[in-house]
Amino acid sequence: MPNQPYRLLAVYYDQFFEAHRAWLEGARRKILGHILPRTSIACDLACGTGTTALVLARRGIKMSGVDASTSMCRIARKKARRAGVNVQVLHADMRNFRLPEPVDLVTCEFDALNHVPRKQDLDRVAQAVARALRPGGHFFFDVNTRRAFKKFWPSTWWGERPGVAVCMHGGYDRHRDKGWSDVELFIRKGKLWQRARERVEEVAWTGAEIRRSLRSAGFDKIRAWDEAPFVRGEWKLPAGCRTIYLARKAT
Ligand SMILES: C[S@@+](CC[C@H](N)C(=O)[O-])C[C@H]1O[C@@H](n2cnc3c(N)ncnc32)[C@H](O)[C@@H]1O
CATH class of the missing domain: 3.40.50.150 (Vaccinia Virus protein VP39)
Incomplete structure (x- = not known):
């Protein structure tokens, strides 16, 4: 990706x-x-x-x-x-x-x-x-x-605004001591929706x-x-x- x-x-x-x-x-x-x-x-x-x-x-x-x-x-x-x-x-x-x-x-x-x-x-x-x-x-x-990454980052968060929706889901990688979140964006383009993805990673x-x-x-x-x-x-x-x-x- x-x-x-x-x-x-x-x-x-x-x-x-x-x-x-x-x-x-x-x-x-x-x-x-x-x-x-x-x-x-x-x-x-x-x-x-x-x-x-x-x-x-x-x-x-x-x-x-x-x-x-x-x-x-x-x-x-x-x-x-x-x-x-x-x-x-x-x-x-x-x-x-x-x-x-x-x-x-x-x-x-x-x-x-x-x-x-x-x-x-x-x-x-x-x-x-x-x-x-x-x-x-x-x-x-x-x-x-680190507690935040372990406790919150594995959950899924969803938000909608006019013409765009965001879904975030991730986790904590203990080997790298990092939280990660895959941010999926659904963006309205006329009658269609375009899907895009960005990964955010954070060090603990x-x-x-x-x-x-x-x-x-x-x-x-x-x-x-x-x-x-x-x-x-x-x-x-x-x-x-x-x-x-x-x-x-x-x-
Ligand atoms: C969670 S946002 C926070 C933005 C802002 N400080 C706020 O309070 O809303 C993290 C920001 O860090 C920036 N960023 C990530 N890595 C960076 C780096 N190595 N150097 C400078 N900015 C960076 C991102 O582009 C993003 O704008």
Whole structure:
């Protein structure tokens, strides 16, 4: 199966994946509440369709967004243009991206960090983020835990919107320590429906592995929160399935 995750899915992403916006907004308010007022320049890593970058840009923060999917970048640029908001969107990989100037904050939301191909890529991302930050700058991100992959990814999820339906089903591969999800899209083309498939894979790490990578990249103050208390609405998330981190680059 040819796989370019978030090529087609990017087009329908905002229609199906909106629920996390409110809870991540709440997490940002609580965890970054004292940091955002002192943030003048930031980057949203693996920015997807650019929603978080737009939210932060509207606060007056000079924003860039980085994503490895050309479709996501195109949509993010279009959204920013339509909103009349200035966001510089860079097509790059989170393992080796470079920004034109140092930033105060890097965000990487909705388990985007888990998307790297290999477990050891975490070190490269941590180093690239550290390079992008000014000393004392912060890295804010959330991850799926192994528990989430074992508990939720084997189930099937189905959603419908006008002219498109999505079915996701997957599992956890313990040999590779990865969750996988086959995303089947059914897209109406006139009177017919076209079927397409993309596979999303995500790496699992323990908290200790994440802290080790961050420390060796030069982050000195690392805090973590269970994401469950932030999750509201139709999603019911038990404790231990998602974790939010805030790490400070040493001064
Ligand atoms: C679950 S989406 C999250 C998007 C966005 N952060 C949000 O909150 O909706 C994961 C994103 O990570 C991007 N991505 C996956 N691997 C990447 C990589 N190696 N470097 C940069 N972006 C990547 C995908 O293209 C996709 O936009």
